Amino acid sequence: MLLKDQIALVTGGSRGIGRAIVKAFAQEGAKVGFVFRGNQEAADSLVKEVSEAGGTALAIQGDVADPGTAQKAIDAITQAWGGRLDILVNNAGVIRDALFVRMSEEDWRTVLSTNLDGAFRFCKAAADLMVFKQRSGRIINISSIAADHVNKGQTNYAASKGALNALTRCLALEVAGRGVTVNAIAPGFIETDMSEAVRNKAGDLIKKMIPVRRLGKPEDIAHLTVFLASPAASYITGQVLTVDGGLSLGVPDVG
């Protein structure tokens, strides 16, 4: 068990990549708290799944865009499990795709608030514990290749993820001396609710563009997240690691 007895917090944990991370962490022996915004059914089923497999999970309702959610989540975890927080995964993310000339203030704000400000607040709430009390910790931010390999209609999403990458590097530098590593994972095209609309529209065309010839699964991201969270990864910090089946390398010849 790579994460035995560690305490983890995952935002956006009830579905998609977050759900896979919660399950993987629990499987590796961690106690996992996760934040979910609205899907109570998904949250409950995840807690059930984890406990049936012999693990421990705790669902915490809240929107990461709300200022109070971060402290509420950390308090819930420290109260339930003895005061530590070893691993934080900032995974909660949303899209509000629109061509820039049509993009509303709200489209912009919502994506930045959830994807960037949310991560900021959770990092802040965790930093106190990790940096000053524990002198150890792991922060993993789930970013996207879309920050650098951009798609039309995603100025807000790309901006939020690009900023998240920069935050990752800078925070890593500040806390490295205190046993806390901060890294980001940039997934490519993963089979989740977030990519469903595009997948339905584009179908096989996407697969043709991906060198390894398949879409990513949430588990593909979870595996790397487990490793980065583990003691074995203590010399890796300030990095953005891409997991995309080669998508960002370039377009394979379709002929």
Add this chain to the structure above:
Amino acid sequence: MLTQEEIYKKVSNTLVTALNVDEDEIQPGARLQNDLGAESIDFLDIVFRLEREFNIKIPRGELFPESIFQGDPDMVQDGKVTAKGLAELRSRMPYADLSKFESNPQVTAIGDLFTVELITKYVEGKLSK
């Protein structure tokens, strides 16, 4: 009321914990940055711990003044702190012994002022009020 020795001992213990160094590395003249390896985040931690240890309030920038000179050319010229700059330094850090620094006031050597002894003097001053 704590004696000077007791204050020094408590300051020493605080630094051992905050900087993760051995007790015997703590000497009165030991410099936080160059001798004890302190970096920006450690300075913050030291302030928090001193506040708790001695039940005092340390306003931001009072113990470790931030950006004293703000690039003001009246205060620093050719890498040396001017007379005006030295006056500013004296007023910001009244608990510090600046005599050695004043003999060769290289702005890059300001970090050397922050020693174990400086912190002890600062705390003594705060407690006597």
